[in-house]
Amino acid sequence: MFDFASISKNLAEGNQPKVRELVQQALDRGLSAKEILDEGLMGGMSIVGEMMERDEIMIPEVLAVAQFMGAVIDEMLKPLLLEEDMNPYGKVVFATVKGDLHDIGKNLVIMMLDGAGFDVIDLGIDVPPKTIVDAIRENNPKMVGLSALLTTTMPMIEKTIDTIQDSGLRDQVKIMVGGAPVDQGFADEVGADGYAPDASSATKLAKGLLN
Ligand code: B12
Numbered sequence: 001m002f003d004f005a006s007i008s009k010n011l012a013e014g015n016q017p018k019v020r021e022l023v024q025q026a027l028d029r030g031l032s033a034k035e036i037l038d039e040g041l042m043g044g045m046s047i048v049g050e051m052m053e054r055d056e057i058m059i060p061e062v063l064a065v066a067q068f069m070g071a072v073i074d075e076m077l078k079p080l081l082l083e084e085d086m087n088p089y090g091k092v093v094f095a096t097v098k099g100d101l102h103d104i105g106k107n108l109v110i111m112m113l114d115g116a117g118f119d120v121i122d123l124g125i126d127v128p129p130k131t132i133v134d135a136i137r138e139n140n141p142k143m144v145g146l147s148a149l150l151t152t153t154m155p156m157i158e159k160t161i162d163t164i165q166d167s168g169l170r171d172q173v174k175i176m177v178g179g180a181p182v183d184q185g186f187a188d189e190v191g192a193d194g195y196a197p198d199a200s201s202a203t204k205l206a207k208g209l210l211n
Contacts, residue, residue: 004039011044023076033080041069049200066111089118091141095127097156102149108199116203129163136169148179158190174209
């Protein structure tokens, strides 16, 4: 039985050489990339998420862990995940809405989704509704993620959802919304399918909505 918890623990502690060594050991023992991702790396990000909730870790450290996890996935697991045909959750189009330049939270959510096996198309910041509609048409995603960090850009989430609706694409996608000023009440009010307060619950939400 492989000690996946030690991958999680070392990832959360930022011990990068040890994480690489353990992931390589797991691969050498013939464990699947998906197992290593779900049991080891995602466990580490859950620990980091909990530390964030308790204010025990600073944002730059969180970003460093998330970026490192992305690098391990890219360099060590991605080719195998593709071979294993592990993209079980399909495509997600993600954007910070028009008028809003905040992307740290969006990028964290994207990294977690990426790590969990979603194929995320990141449209970036300050994204107008039409660009999002065009991206849905082009990429045929199962889900759209919208982020807003300002009370002044929250209405742009509603405008974006309305534009998706008016374009006749609403039934094709689930829509999840988030960002510091957003809450469940707002999500219900604007007709989103779901809201999550942070990156690890966003991943759970996305899996739940698509199951
Ligand atoms: C960093 C920051 C900036 C940086 C952004 C850099 C960047 N690349 O993102 C800069 C300096 C550019 C900036 C600019 C401004 N900012 Co600013 N900024 C912040 C700050 C300090 C941190 C935001 C952050 O990154 N948090 C960390 C991340 C990890 O958290 P998060 O974004 O909330 O994301 C998490 C969740 O919300 C959730 N989530 C996020 N998106 C999504 C999406 C989905 C689908 C889901 C499910 C979940 C989800 O998961 C994330 C991870 O756990 C906040 C204060 C704060 N504490 O929030 C102010 C804050 C958001 N900013 C504020 C303001 C006022 C501004 C400016 C207007 C300032 C100015 N006068 O110019 C400009 C606006 C620029 C613009 N048009 O967007 C105010 C907003 C007030 C309000 N009520 O609207 C805040 C609250 C500060 C304050 N207390 O006044 N800002």
